[in-house]
Amino acid sequence: MVATLAAAGEETPGVGRPESGPCGVLNMIEIDNVTKVYKMGDTELAALGGVTLTIADGEMVAVMGASGSGKSTLMNVLGCLDVPTSGRYILDGEDVGKLPDNRLANIRNTKIGFVFQTYNLLPRLTALGNVELALMYGDSRNRRQRAVDALERVGLGDRVKHRPTELSGGQQQRVGIARALVKNPGILLADEPTGNLDSRSGDEVMRILHELHAEGITVIIVTHETDIAEHANRTITMRDGLVVGDESHAVPSTSNGL
Amino acid sequence: MRPLDVLRTALWSLGSNKLRSGLTLLGIIIGVTAVIALMTIGRGVQQGITSRIESQGANLLFVQPGSTSSGGVSGGQGSGSSLTLEDAFALVDPVFAPSIKAVSPQIATNAQIVAGRENTNAQVIGITPEYGLVRNAVIETGRLVSSGDILANSQVAVLSASVSEELFGLLSPVGQTVRISGRQFTVVGILEDNNVGFGQSNQVLIPITTAYYRLASQRTAQGGISVQSINVEATSQEDMSTAELEIATILRLRHRITGDDDFVISSQQGLIETLNETTTALVLFLGTVAGISLFVGGIGVMNIMLVSVTERTREIGIRKAIGAKRRDILFQFITEAVILTMSGGVIGLILGLSFGPILNGRAVLGPRPIETGFSLDIAIIALVVSGAIGLLSGIYPALRAARMHPIDALRYE
Ligand SMILES: Nc1ncnc2c1ncn2[C@@H]1O[C@H](COP(=O)(O)OP(=O)(O)OP(=O)(O)O)[C@@H](O)[C@H]1O
Numbered sequence: 130m131v132a133t134l135a136a137a138g139e140e141t142p143g144v145g146r147p148e149s150g151p152c153g154v155l156n157m158i159e160i161d162n163v164t165k166v167y168k169m170g171d172t173e174l175a176a177l178g179g180v181t182l183t184i185a186d187g188e189m190v191a192v193m194g195a196s197g198s199g200k201s202t203l204m205n206v207l208g209c210l211d212v213p214t215s216g217r218y219i220l221d222g223e224d225v226g227k228l229p230d231n232r233l234a235n236i237r238n239t240k241i242g243f244v245f246q247t248y249n250l251l252p253r254l255t256a257l258g259n260v261e262l263a264l265m266y267g268d269s270r271n272r273r274q275r276a277v278d279a280l281e282r283v284g285l286g287d288r289v290k291h292r293p294t295e296l297s298g299g300q301q302q303r304v305g306i307a308r309a310l311v312k313n314p315g316i317l318l319a320d321e322p323t324g325n326l327d328s329r330s331g332d333e334v335m336r337i338l339h340e341l342h343a344e345g346i347t348v349i350i351v352t353h354e355t356d357i358a359e360h361a362n363r364t365i366t367m368r369d370g371l372v373v374g375d376e377s378h379a380v381p382s383t384s385n386g387l
Numbered sequence: 388m389r390p391l392d393v394l395r396t397a398l399w400s401l402g403s404n405k406l407r408s409g410l411t412l413l414g415i416i417i418g419v420t421a422v423i424a425l426m427t428i429g430r431g432v433q434q435g436i437t438s439r440i441e442s443q444g445a446n447l448l449f450v451q452p453g454s455t456s457s458g459g460v461s462g463g464q465g466s467g468s469s470l471t472l473e474d475a476f477a478l479v480d481p482v483f484a485p486s487i488k489a490v491s492p493q494i495a496t497n498a499q500i501v502a503g504r505e506n507t508n509a510q511v512i513g514i515t516p517e518y519g520l521v522r523n524a525v526i527e528t529g530r531l532v533s534s535g536d537i538l539a540n541s542q543v544a545v546l547s548a549s550v551s552e553e554l555f556g557l558l559s560p561v562g563q564t565v566r567i568s569g570r571q572f573t574v575v576g577i578l579e580d581n582n583v584g585f586g587q588s589n590q591v592l593i594p595i596t597t598a599y600y601r602l603a604s605q606r607t608a609q610g611g612i613s614v615q616s617i618n619v620e621a622t623s624q625e626d627m628s629t630a631e632l633e634i635a636t637i638l639r640l641r642h643r644i645t646g647d648d649d650f651v652i653s654s655q656q657g658l659i660e661t662l663n664e665t666t667t668a669l670v671l672f673l674g675t676v677a678g679i680s681l682f683v684g685g686i687g688v689m690n691i692m693l694v695s696v697t698e699r700t701r702e703i704g705i706r707k708a709i710g711a712k713r714r715d716i717l718f719q720f721i722t723e724a725v726i727l728t729m730s731g732g733v734i735g736l737i738l739g740l741s742f743g744p745i746l747n748g749r750a751v752l753g754p755r756p757i758e759t760g761f762s763l764d765i766a767i768i769a770l771v772v773s774g775a776i777g778l779l780s781g782i783y784p785a786l787r788a789a790r791m792h793p794i795d796a797l798r799y800e
Pocket residue numbers: 167169174175176194195196197198199200201202203
């Protein structure tokens with residue numbers, strides 16, 4: 130059963146690719162029949178039941194689907210935060226399935242920026258400290274300045290000394306984005322980045338993600354809201370751990386102009 | 388991750404939970420303080436013993452009668468004591484015993500000393516003038532027993548400072564008379580107390596001949612004047628063993644010994660070693676007790692690190708999600724543990740060493756004051772050991788932290 134549905138998923142990505150823009154020649158992400166199975170006592174639960182997907186460099190993809198359909202699980206695998214039970218994952222031409230922990234950490238540090246629904250900032254560090262943290266585990270030249278620049282990019286130049294508790298939800302999420310983009314990653318993964326935000330803050334966050342996409346970063350966003358999915362040029366729909374829909378569409382002119 | 392960042396992160400984490408870090412630190416501080424203080428005291432006691440024995444004269448050998456000679460007939464007047472005054476004089480022989488510098492035979496007995504209404508018990512030692520040289524006896528006032536006193540069997544006495552104080556208080560006893568076992572003696576001098584032999588500080592020195600004829604007349608089976616021990620000073624530290632051989636040869640010849648010796652030669656060094664063995668055992672025992680408290684402190688550190696790792700699971704997840712490697716997390720937690728124990732070690736070291744000056748010159752572990760001093764090796768050991776404790780107690784919690792999977796850690800509530 131898994132095999133047939135996975136096969137169905139395999140055909141769909143091809144539809145979206147031709148329209149994926151000037152950078153679409155290179156595949157940023159290729160996953161092949163990826164599964165994630167959780168063992169709960171005797172029963173096995175397949176959070177991902179064999180997903181095959183290709184995402185080109187520079188695409189902006191929205192992932193939609195009902196709660197529990199496996200969106201977060203997929204994002205965690207793509208972000209190298211989780212390892213699939215089976216299947217192949219090629220990121221930027223490199224098979225990450227077989228990589229040792231150290232190399233995975235390196236990939237998380239340099240290639241991927243992850244934005245969480247719950248922000249995941251360290252509460253005792255300032256905004257600046259949280260952004261700098263990302264640079265501590267890798268190339269840390271010019272750390273302070275780069276962190277300040279990243280915060281300025283998300284419009285928080287005047288909030289660098291604030292702790293997360295002294296910031297609004299939207300501001301905290303922008304610190305989260307600054308932390309993700311300060312490393313100049315090729316991919317930005319955002320799991321319901323606006324899920325906890327009011328629409329105004331959500332729009333602000335989406336505007337920033339758009340800008341980053343316009344600069345050539347591959348952006349993948351998990352969302353429940355169709356109007357947010359419309360910002361993307363491709364929407365992947367999931368159900369029960371499988372990709373059941375994959376369509377490309379023209380991006381609304383407002384965001385296209387960026 | 389740069390070492391400076393590791394250090395800063397660790398300090399920041401410890402600082403964000405000051406009370407807990409402080410209490411954990413306290414455990415280590417107490418342990419290290421106890422170990423350092425006890426080691427310092429123990430060493431002070433040991434050095435005290437050594438210097439006290441050495442103050443009794445350098446390069447000393449003691450000749451004492453051994454077990455009763457095998458062929459000797461027991462009974463008669465003597466108890467079979469084999470060393471005689473003649474033996475002692477025979478040792479002063481530049482030809483056969485070139486390594487012997489001076490010889491001082493002695494006869495000792497315990498007696499009651501009476502002066503007017505005061506009385507006290509003291510060890511009465513019959514000596515020759517060489518005693519002053521060989522045993523480093525320092526005269527405070529008056530003079531020591533002279534060779535004239537020996538020849539004349541004079542009833543003169545030199546009191547140790549403590550005896551003098553007990554009998555005469557602050558008055559000078561020189562020229563006064565005391566009664567020793569009922570006989571009148573004229574006091575001719577006072578002996579400095581520091582130089583009094585190990586053990587007994589109440590001492591009275593009298594001419595050896597007087598001691599023999601008036602107080603404790605013991606004769607050998609052959610009729611010689613027997614002595615209780617002969618102190619021999621060797622010409623130098625290196626000549627000690629040669630001197631020992633020379634003594635043995637002369638005595639064997641004189642005693643016509645073919646089998647077992649009827650005398651025993653012991654050295655000051657041997658005495659020091661024996662006493663040191665005893666004190667070392669004591670110090671080690673105390674050190675072990677203190678070490679256990681340090682061990683308990685280490686368990687405290689491990690406990691707190693485990694709690695800290697669990698509490699900060701989410702933080703670990705976040706750090707891993709943005710690219711921290713296993714070893715970054717590992718180093719972070721180990722550094723925290725080592726900082727805790729090392730700073731505990733430094734503070735404990737300072738506290739422990741400050742016991743030194745406080746206790747210096749006071750009597751601890753015995754009736755005599757001890758001398759304490761700073762010893763670099765103890766300081767280094769304290770720091771290395773506390774660092775090692777940090778490493779040992781930090782490594783398991785740190786490994787647990789490092790092994791977490793990023794997504795599991797992030798999901799932890
Ligand atoms: N650690 C886990 N152990 C067991 N089952 C899990 C675990 N994590 C996720 N699952 C299961 O996997 C399935 C997919 O979960 P996932 O979080 O990917 O859903 P989602 O699409 O992100 O949902 P939502 O929109 O609510 O965030 C769910 O049925 C969930 O119960």
